[in-house]
Amino acid sequence: MSQTTRKPLLLRTRGMAAEIGARLRVMIDEGELPPGARIDEKDLCVAFDVSKTPLREALKVLVSEGLVTHRQYIGYRVAPIDLADLNSTFELLHGLEAMAGELAQQRIGAAQVSAIAAKHRRVVECHEAGKRVEYFRLNQEIHQMIVDASDNPVLSTIYASLMSKVRRARGAANADTLRWAESMSEHEAILAALTDPAHKDLPQILRAHSENTAREVMAVLNRTWVETVSNSLSELPGVGAPG
Known part of the structure; x- marks a missing residue:
C-alpha cells in the first residue's frame, strides 16, 4: 500500500483521537469521571463507538497533560487532585x-x-x-x-x-x-x-x-x-x- 493511500487513514485516526480527548476532558472537568476513577477502555469504546487505537492515543495525550495516569496492572485512571x-x-x-x-x-x-x-x-x-x-x-x-x-x-x-x-x-x-x-x-x-x-x-x-x-x-x-x-x-x- 502506498504512502498516499495510508495518509488519510492516519489523519482520520488522529482527528478521532483529538475528538475523544476533548470529550474525555469535559467528562473529567464536569465530574462524570472523578479524580481517581478507573477508566474502563472497553466501556468507553462502546460509548464512543470507536476501536481501542484512537482511544489509547487520546489517553496518552491526557497522560502527558497530567489529567490521566497510567500504571502497570492498574491501567488508566483519572489523575488525583493536589x-x-x-x-x-x-x-x-x-x-x-x-x-x-x-x-x-x-x-x-x-x-x-x-x-x-x-x-x-x-x-x-x-x-x-x-x-x-x-x-x-x-x-x-x-x-x-x-x-x-x-x-x-x-x-x-x-x-x-x-x-x-x-x-x-x-x-x-x-x-x-x-x-x-x-x-x-x-x-x-x-x-x-x-x-x-x-x-x-x-x-x-x-x-x-x-x-x-x-x-x-x-x-x-x-x-x-x-x-x-x-x-x-x-x-x-x-x-x-x-x-
Whole structure:
C-alpha cells in the first residue's frame, strides 16, 4: 500500500483521537469521571463507538497533560487532585470574590444586572429540572459575569485562570455533593444584593458562598482520595482490599 493511500487513514485516526480527548476532558472537568476513577477502555469504546487505537492515543495525550495516569496492572485512571494546592487556590479565590463584589457594587450597570438575572433564571430552571451539569456551567458563568462587572480586567483574568485550576475539583464535587439546595439559596442572596443598590453586603455574601463551596469540595475530595487509595490497593496483584 502506498504512502498516499495510508495518509488519510492516519489523519482520520488522529482527528478521532483529538475528538475523544476533548470529550474525555469535559467528562473529567464536569465530574462524570472523578479524580481517581478507573477508566474502563472497553466501556468507553462502546460509548464512543470507536476501536481501542484512537482511544489509547487520546489517553496518552491526557497522560502527558497530567489529567490521566497510567500504571502497570492498574491501567488508566483519572489523575488525583493536589489537595494542598487546591486549598491554597480556594483561599485566594475567596479574597478575589469579595474584592469583585466590592468593585461590582460601585461599577455594575443595569444591563449587566439584567443579564445576570436572566442567567440566574436559567439556573433556577436547571435546579428544578435536576440538570446538574448545565446548572454547574451556568453557575460558573454567573460568577465570571460578576467579576467582569468589577470593570477590572486584571482581576477578571486572574480570576478566570484560578477558576480553571479548580474547575475539575468543583466538577467532581458537584457530581456527588448534597449542598446543591444550599448553594441555590446562596445564589438567590447574591442576586438580591446585586439588584438592590442599597444592599452593601455583596462582598461578604460572595466570600461566604466561596468558602462554603470550598469546604464541601474539599470534604468530597478527601473522601474520594481515601476510596481511591483503597481501590488501588485492592487491584494490585496479590493485594486484597484493606480490612
